[in-house]
Amino acid sequence: MKSLAKIIRRYVASAGVLVLTVAFFNLAVLYLIGWQSVQRHGERRLHAGEEMEHVAAEFSTADQGTAEHAARYRLSEKGYAYLEEYHFLWSMLLDDGGNVVWSWRLPEELPRSYGLADVAKFSRWYLMDYPVRVWEMNGMLLVSGYGKEYAVKINLMYPLWQIQSFPRYLSIAVGMNVALFLVLALWFAYRFYRSLRPVCAGIDALAEKRPVLLSEKGMTGELANRLNQTSRILEKQDRKLRQRDDARTSWISGVSHDIRTPLALIMGYSEALAENPELGEEAHCQAEAVRQQSLLIRQLIEDLNLTSKLEYHAQPLRMTEYCPAVLLRETAAEYYNEGLDERYEITAEADPRTERIRQQGDIQLLKRALRNVIGNSIRHNPKGCRITLRISEEMGCVIWKLLDSGPGIPERVVDILAGRQADNGKEIHVMGLRIVRQIIAAHGGHADFLKKEAGGYGVELVLPVEGEL
Template sequence: MKWKLTRRFLGSVVTIVVIVGIVNTILLFCLLILQSMYNIFGTEEGSAENFSRIFSQYVELQNEKPIVNEEGLEKLQDMNAWIQFLNNEGEQVAAFYTPKNLQTEYSPVEIVQTYKYKEVDANTTVFVGKAHNFSYFLGIKDQRIGRYVMTYDYAKVFKYINILLLVFLIVDIFIAIVIGFLFGKRLTTPLNTLIEGIQQLRERRFKKMSVPKGVYEDVFRNMNELSVKLDQHEKERNHLDQMREEWISNVSHDMKTPLASIHGYAELMKDSVTDLTLQELHDYTSIINRNSMYMKDLLDDLNLTMRLRNQQLPLQFEDVNIVGFIREMTIELLNDSPFGDRQVEFETNMDKAVHKVDKKLLKRAIFNFIYNALVHNDENVVVNIRIDNVYPQCEQEQKSSNISTAPEFHTQITIADNGRGIPSKDLEQVFERYYRGTNTTSTHGTGLGMAIAREIILAHNGKLDLTSVENKGTTITILL
């Protein structure tokens, strides 16, 4: 492909050069003919020749001898010229401004020699004219003016012109091939790179190309942008495929246990329906119902976890006063019958802290942390919920630089308990799916609460920290 493009470009260059050469040659011959006929360029020689031919208008006869009138004498002085009149025998009959060493008698051969060649001196060109039956030499002393006499054979001239044109044509074609090859290679190499880049895109290989300077710079830059976008779309597609496969795998894995329980008790009820007591039927249906509800909660939690983790869940942000929001959550918790007599404390050092949050999701995350502290500890555990202002690290720098700007702060939510704590070997697994710890017998929930809570905090661009000491308690810190 590369050489094909080069050959095409080279052929175009050679064709253009040949056509241009032929046209230029024709134009050159036409100009030479016009110049010889009409002196279209108005050269100095043509002006001098014309001056010598029309000078007869300044010549008059006096006593049968030619003289130059005053206007003609002024013209001679302006042209730095002289004039010599001759009779039919070649003898001088009158002269004006002629040099001292100029001969006064000429044979026919000498007349021809004087006209054709610079016989007077190297700076003077002699022209011939006629006035009142007298011939005259008109010499113009000017180094810029010259005459060149040529003799030629038409047949040979055309022969040599043909040979010269052929040589020029061959040389032009050779030069065109060399230049066309060099420029063609330079111009077609980026095209070949572009073609290879398009083939890579077709094969789903998204590789950036180096951007050359020149006419192709924008093309290469757009190709690289296209490659980046296609690469992003490909990664997104692969990511969605992976999400789907992970979702199917998680659902398949997590549904096996409750489905097995439901299937087992359903089979037992079918096979022993006449032998079961009302209490046994009630117990079995309760187990089936509990497992079906667990499956529903598990599906909801799995779906929420996957969407949060992959940033596929749109959050409904609104301005919320965090202090009042968590105070209401604490009251709601204490009004719940299972936790009405539990020790839950709420503290704050401020009245208002407004943040843009998704109330539903943030409420679920904080409730998950509080429920874990209550459910996985003894009934006498004390849970403390505290809200504080925390200034950023750059506050001291602002104070030292005397900048009069309002200091920014973060809202810190701390949920601490004095319960069993978490063993150090389990700390890294707290936010993993289905973690329940080794020092608790509770099986409440789906095992996804902490993982969901962490993803919710991260979705709010918050920070989450957990510290725990065994037999002393656990502290969860949320920074918004």
């Protein structure tokens, strides 16, 4: 489950990226609007004062002998072009008495003479709903007007102290906005984390095969519903698997129990026949063969029952203290005490450091694992072989290496035990080695297979060291 701090950091970072993206987007839109305005109104949009100055500069005065006073002022063709270019609808020139001494397209509705109050009004606001520009020119007033729907005129005036304190107010406003943004981002991140926390707990419960029952309300309601459904499905499947495994274990245990009595009779009668002096040599051999096969069947039944219990953790471990080096030597000695065939030789080699190691484990099961490996070498080398048992301590682990001078374990068997190949159960039997791996795994270790130089594989059993004398 992600920590609260990590979720909040990512949420705030994502929100910050979103805000910056929106801000840049708005700046791009404003730039696009400005660019379109320039394309629409010309390559270079001048300040209003510059426009009026350009027009005023194109006025000229006629000869003093002209009879009409209004004819003294003339505008050049370039000046008229400026008026068209700057989108003025009309224009007029007022003398110091407020009278119109020159005009261009002046609407009939506008008066031809203005008082001081009129000039004050339209300079600040509108002239009969026409937005106008005013420019002083040699003691006279140049007035140019736009269409009534062309522009909006706004006059603003602020106290000087407000203008001077604007940067401070702006910094305060920006700081408050940033603080508000952080508070809101943290709040929403915490709410998001709180809504996800049950979902994460449900996922952890599924991983641990525990039932999940989440509330299906809120932002994660649909996800919680899916987790609840998944939990019910997995619980149902797990229940069916347990029932199947219990039935399998019970069947194996029942079959093992039912076979014991007739198998004991067969072994008893075959042994009696093998020792009966009245029977001929051939009958003795047949009785001994029946006895040996009965022993093999009993061993297979015991292996099947043991591997089933180990697989489903139904075999209790009788933990006692033991010395791994001593256990290895005892196992080798048992074979000699049982009358080992002269064709076979078993040697046990122990690193001196292992003599001080003491472990906790089920001695009978561990000895069973060692005997399975040794017995495997004996069965698959009928002409005899040398079996070497070595024990050492490396990197905090006890390592048993069991090798023989014969062909070793076939690669196909190793592939089957490693799950790289299916076990058809017809040509190769791997139950003994599988039990070895299960016993070592039950003690917290693992069994590996070592490639020999002459071909085939040996066995390496690894157990973690628990303590020393």
